[in-house]
Amino acid sequence: MTTEQPTKRQKMSTQVIGTHNGTFHCDEALAVYLLRRTKVYAEADLKRTRDPATLDTCDIVVDVGGVYDEGKQRFDHHQRGFTEVFGHGFNTKLSSAGLVYKHFGQEIIANTLNLGKDDPKLNVLWLKLYKEFVEAIDAVDNGISQYPSDLQPKYRSRTDISSRVGHLNPAWNESVDSQTVDAQFLKASALVGGEFFDRLHYYANAWLPARSLVAAALTNRTAFDPSGKIILFEQFAPWKEHLFELEGELGVTAANQPVYVIYPDETAGNWRVQAVPVSPESFESRKALPEAWRGVRDEELSKLSGIEGCIFVHASGFIGGNATKDGATAMAKTALTI
Structure with a gap:
């Protein structure tokens, strides 16, 4: 067998x-x-x-x-x-x-x-x-140049990933076996x-995850404020890039675009109200905070605005601070009317 x-x-x-x-x-x-x-x-x-x-x-x-x-x-x-x-x-x-x-x-x-x-x-x-x-x-x-031919960069950068890879090639006087x-x-x-x-x-x-937070806040903004001009974030998240992309995807018209964003300060425990810029990289705002508030701080600002807890408004009007969420909300709502 x-x-x-x-x-x-x-x-x-x-x-x-x-x-x-x-x-x-x-x-x-x-x-x-x-x-x-x-x-x-x-x-x-x-x-x-x-x-x-x-x-x-x-x-x-x-x-x-x-x-x-x-x-x-x-x-x-x-x-x-x-x-x-x-x-x-x-x-x-x-x-x-x-x-x-x-x-x-x-x-x-x-x-x-x-x-x-x-x-x-x-x-x-x-x-x-x-x-x-x-x-x-x-x-x-x-x-392919990153810049049009008529623009000359003021400095050279050789720390991009393509350059770092290139630097790993042997030098001209090193072994190339x-x-x-x-x-x-x-x-x-x-x-x-x-x-x-x-x-x-x-x-x-x-x-x-930040994109999801921004999408939810943008979609639900009228539940927070009927004007639809204010967005509330209950936690800090990077929002600018997402906001502009999502506005385009959701078909938000210029008349319905938010102009202020409220969120907790990520370090100080206070709250911020920030004007939405006209584009992600722009220093110009859709509606800056009131000119009379700019550069004013603390109690003086609270008296001027009639809102308790004010901390500051930046000299350019793109951002301000308040000790509480209610205070930051009041700053945004009041700014809409000025």
Whole structure:
């Protein structure tokens, strides 16, 4: 009687990511790091080469090869006629980082945060990370100036992520053997990938919850004050960027826009009333606090305004303070009428 030996399970072949060797850049360093956060390429090996025959053996190739074809898993952007952009209002030509992020970014974010593919937060974060992190890498790699040609910056900055990755390349008088350069590439990939995921966790765990608070306060503002001109936050949260975006998304007209925001001071235990600016970066307010209050403080301000607990109003009228929520609310409501 013979006993059959159990069939040995064949080990699945390892996926291989290909990119070019030699001097590396931020875009492929991030692209490789991101690919290793996908299900398919999580355990992938890496080949850095410009040899076409070797690249042909790779399962996916980024930043080399002269081909952009998702079906073939080829993601280069150097070929003549390449004009791919991210879309969704973004018009910067993509580098290998943007290409990989465009096609794999939602999966990577969903895997990292354990989100379902239909979770509305997924698309919000995907667009936010492109705007705040990936787009600049695309622009730098493609030689797109941040400023119009007629503007000259007053200083140079070389501490951006693309520059820091570039600094990890060996200097002209250091060894450029493949082992040394490949090791430095892995450092660069870890650097830019680590910063990407730091940003992702910040936007998921801090930025997105703030957006939810602002959305609720904006939607419910007439329950606090029938005019709809005052927003109340029961806790401090960064609100400016979210407010302007949400006003657009919710179709808030100019006539119905809030002009004052009330929130607790994050350190002093007092309350603040702040005028909404005309744009997120503007120093001009939709309706500044009354001119007569500006630069006046404490008891003098309380007497002038007829509101107890006043602490200050800034000389420009963009912000004021009161000891209580009721006092800050009274300042905002009174300011509406002046």
